[in-house]
Amino acid sequence: MIKEAIILAGGLGTRLRSVVSDVPKCMAPVAGKPFLHYLIEFLQKSGIENFIFSVGYLHEVIEKYLEENYQHLDYKISIETEPMGTGGAIKLATKKTSHKNVLVCNGDTFYKTEVDLLDKFHQQNNAACSLCLKPMYNFDRYGAVELNEDFSIKSFKEKKFYSSGLINGGMYALNIPEFLKENLPEKFSFEKDYLEKNVEVSRKPKLYGMIQDQYFIDIGIPEDYKKAQRELPNA
Numbered sequence: 001m002i003k004e005a006i007i008l009a010g011g012l013g014t015r016l017r018s019v020v021s022d023v024p025k026c027m028a029p030v031a032g033k034p035f036l037h038y039l040i041e042f043l044q045k046s047g048i049e050n051f052i053f054s055v056g057y058l059h060e061v062i063e064k065y066l067e068e069n070y071q072h073l074d075y076k077i078s079i080e081t082e083p084m085g086t087g088g089a090i091k092l093a094t095k096k097t098s099h100k101n102v103l104v105c106n107g108d109t110f111y112k113t114e115v116d117l118l119d120k121f122h123q124q125n126n127a128a129c130s131l132c133l134k135p136m137y138n139f140d141r142y143g144a145v146e147l148n149e150d151f152s153i154k155s156f157k158e159k160k161f162y163s164s165g166l167i168n169g170g171m172y173a174l175n176i177p178e179f180l181k182e183n184l185p186e187k188f189s190f191e192k193d194y195l196e197k198n199v200e201v202s203r204k205p206k207l208y209g210m211i212q213d214q215y216f217i218d219i220g221i222p223e224d225y226k227k228a229q230r231e232l233p234n235a
Contacts, residue, residue: 009107010056128205
């Protein structure tokens with residue numbers, strides 16, 4: 001069972017500046033509590049025992065919150081001194097991991113996945129990375145993900161309007177040794193330079209997608225941030 005998680009909490013939150021301007025995106029208040037609170041509580045209930053918070057922008061705010069509210073949480077801090085992209089942030093954070101397989105999730109996304117099922121799926125396929133995929137309808141904010149019959153990733157489609165499709169929910173089971181084998185640079189996009197690039201080449205790590213039609217919200221834009229105020233406390 002996956003017991004360790006990397007939370008990517010270094011985002012600038014530029015699209016949220018009109019409603020939240022003085023804290024990192026993961027610390028945006030939702031019904032009186034930071035968004036990060038809901039994510040930590042959910043992951044703890046899902047069996048996660050060790051946390052690595054990948055931070056950058058206004059990281060002191062996150063550190064202070066954790067020190068004051070999660071004194072008994074087993075966590076470490078990985079600090080980006082400059083923007084490194086999602087991939088660079090994950091690579092840096094792996095220096096503080098202690099398990100072979102870890103859960104990676106975005107600090108501005110709440111996806112109520114069944115982590116134990118993701119872990120079993122990941123292990124059974126001997127995957128380098130297993131993505132949680134959320135079915136969606138009538139969307140244009142995300143690209144779509146196509147699967148082969150064996151649930152390996154077939155392709156990543158560009159952002160445009162789709163009447164239905166699967167989106168990358170931003171939650172992954174990641175095999176750290178396999179990930180580090182790729183000899184990736186210090187700064188790179190996990191989505192573009194690791195996931196999408198490796199689907200396009202013949203020699204590639206094993207990337208799989210597991211469909212989980214569970215509650216999902218990404219607070220990256222004001223409209224969904226306002227939606228979270230109503231929905232997240234009861235999710």
